[in-house]
Amino acid sequence: MPPSKLTFLVKFSLAHCRTITALALHQTLWQPSSPPAQHTPLSMMVDKCKSMDQLKQIHAQMIVTSRIHDTFAASRLLNFYALSASGDLNYALKLLEHTPMPNLFMWNTVIRAQASSSSPFEGLLLYADMRRRGVIPGKHTFPFVLKACSNMKSIKCCEQVHAHVLKFGLDSDLHVVNGLVRGYSVSDGIDDARRVFDELDDRNLSIWTTMICGYAQNDSAGEAIRLFDGMIADGFEPNGVVLCSVLSACAQSACLDLGEQIHEYIQEKGMELNVILGTALVNMYAKNGSLAKAKQCFYGLKQKNIATWNALICGLAVHGHVEEAIHFFTKLEKEKVMPNDITLLGVLSACCHAGLLDYGRKIFYSMKRIYGIEPKIKHYGCMVDLLGRGGQVVEAEELIKGMVWKADVCDLGSIVECL
Template identity: 30%
Template sequence: MGKYCLRPLTRRHFSTNPSSGSELTAEFTNLCSKGHLKQAFDRFSSHIWSEPSLFSHLLQSCISENSLSLGKQLHSLIITSGCSSDKFISNHLLNLYSKCGQLDTAITLFGVMPRKNIMSCNILINGYFRSGDWVTARKMFDEMPERNVATWNAMVAGLIQFEFNEEGLGLFSRMNELGFLPDEFALGSVLRGCAGLRALVAGRQVHGYVRKCGFEFNLVVVSSLAHMYMKCGSLGEGERLIRAMPSQNVVAWNTLIAGRAQNGYPEEVLDQYNMMKMAGFRPDKITFVSVISSCSELATLGQGQQIHAEVIKAGASLIVSVISSLISMYSRCGCLEYSLKVFLECENGDVVCWSSMIAAYGFHGRGVEAIDLFNQMEQEKLEANDVTFLSLLYACSHCGLKEKGIKFFDLMVEKYGVKPRLEHYTCMVDLLGRYGSVEEAEALIRSMPVKADVITWKTLLSACKIHKKTEMARRISEEVFRLDPRDPVPYVLLSNIHASDKRWDDVSDVRKAMRDRKLKKEPGISWLEVKNQIHQFCMGDKSHPKSVEIASYLRELTSEMKKRGYVPDIDSVLHDMDVEDKEYSLVHHSEKLAIAFALLYTPVGTPIRVIKNLRVCSDCHVAIKYISEISNREIIVRDSSRFHHFKNGRCSCGDYW
């Protein structure tokens, strides 16, 4: 029957009570607002009959308490009392069923209501959006003969919620033309729409409108404005708005933290997080998602674990979005076993959690496990989405599972009805290219229903480098230069392809073109965390306080490696120089410096986790296998593409990367 059971109304209740009045009404509404429904009903049942409109307070309290069973009892009593034809009470009933997830009941009730008004339609529109049926919500809106400001607010907010940002902004413009004044939540939605489109000009126009409407000091609107500016890349403008607020709350702090995260300042995110706590504000799930994501970017396992402990202490460890962030964080820090532990401890994981775990397996080159998890997901009757399939395709790409990848791409379209985005096609190009089917990959690009971007063409160009397709690389590089002549990556790739063929004149031409355009190659950087401190290394770097000890140890290590059969891959040095200089260059690659430092200054037997901004070269890949065997240490390297787990002279990638 539910949490409460109300006594049915009897005839003795159906009489007026001379003592009823404003004081009794106030006491009744006070009890309802505090959730004391049974007490309110028992004490004022006769008063309810003399003022049937008080049913609305009980129904509103049922919504606040999410008590559907009690609401149904009230519905029966409303019918018994003859109040079901009251438009005001009927709308509260409609709202109850809509907000408690009983949309079908709400639709049925709407159909039999003798007296409907705009509010009735607004409640149902919100119900449709809440259930995910934006199509019917829009149809109902279009068919309404009359609308009020709440109708427009609901429709604008609903469309933007489903990322129909352009359509939502168009409706907002029409709403303004018709003279309807939006509320703070509609303005917040419009600004989120501008942020989603990265439409800074439109956002500035809305900012002007905010000032005109007098909302420039409203916390909700100002936070949305700041978020819009930050999402559009204007971090300074967003922060100025937050700092100028007369008072700040958790939403304001979350906006600051998310802004830093979105604009690529993960270290500053952690600083802001600490400042937020020092200011006396408690982090919520939104805070934790941003901060955990920043730990993922930095691969700071120690700080990530501390924040995980704070998540548990704050009671946020069961929130799905936080769980998903933790799965990704541990994965990107090289701790796949921790990712799996978090995933297995989640009892009510949704498609986001499952997709995060599939992505984690793929990032670590565990394609078979990723596929097995997808099969389990299907058995659990969870509906895979576009992100799930993107993670699956990535996993197949990095394990050489060409046929499996093609099968999943077809399954995505034919069984699940997911329309492939450009990212899915790019992943397929990567899958085919890595496998060696570069001509097939090019044919796919030229037949795609969506226009290829720079990333898609660079993916194919990278495959040309792996498989030494020089002439094809020349042709593909022209496509990239045409789309983005300021991107140095295709020049570097083409130069490396020519260098591997010893075509030094062509290398010189490409490098001259880079100099003429004032383009510079991104330097290789590796870093690792030791005792919550980040140590960073560049090739040939002598700036580190321990550089002398590192260089000395590397000489000893290289000598031992050579005794065991290591031969420096001087062909991977893509410069025209002497053999001795090439060997020196190889020894001082950034990842080797980082690993040597870790071997010297971390406890014996503990895993070493190194992050590199570029792809690991073939010589370093071979060398690290030897180092893992010599040192009897597990060495985990995250490069720009994936994770490599080196142990006992072997790598988890099976030399396929």
């Protein structure tokens, strides 16, 4: 059969989701002597593969027919191995190792995969190996390398990569700079992040978002709000991510007026109130003591997660609305929502406010037995406080003795003060 007809049949099989048939036809088509033009279905075949077994068949054909040196074909394979949900990162690394001259795309692919893995440091090692081989990093390399730094929360790594960014003249690329700002922000280097941000002549919405989020996550609510004002003044329209961060800052800094303005903005723009943005609103209102509006937002959400419940329960508890806090906890259980350690801390806090010793004791001792949650130092602190207020000093002392191995001296000191 003429090669052109075989090529047509391969494409036809792929178009009709017959991957196995396409593989068999492609094996017939792909002979060592056939010219490269006849191998055009390869990228389609890689994209249509549904399993590692099918992909390995293509890989085997490449080896047998000496096409493994075709960097374009190898790059497509590597991309699937490293990044596909059904791929295999270790197999991708072996393919990289056995590729004589991997191109920059291949290096970027494996660095990206490792940066997002449970071993982000391996991504930095791959970058170092790439440089040892004389490969020049590009603007797509550094965002992945910086993601590894972010996931490691290592300011030293950020500084070293920053030096390389400057060396290769990529300090004005917005994607690279965004990675630097995020890397510094999550690594206790918020001032370094701000310096990088301030050195930019032109900023996009993504850069503003990352910097504002960085301040909010570092408990610098005032700076987050000031920067948000600057972003608006520069003519940028905030997205949901920015609004969540600013609402978080409003919750931290008791800035109810701005929080209400943001809520009005969301309504005026007709923005979808998804679970993340909705939870941020509930949390902002609850932290600021505007509990009626917190409940209104809570009930208005089509979807809720445990963070939404926690925001309301903890807000009610902090402001002394004990019965309502317990009511919503009971409602949570009835709706089969699994509480977490924050939920139970909120309930224990409510019990402390009202002196509900029996109920608090029940919650505390059910944490591990019913919910599978190991009590943390704050749970012990609440329980000791509750016992102390209830005159159960002996029981409180026994509780402290039972958890000595989990706490350091400072923690124990703060707990003993509750007695």
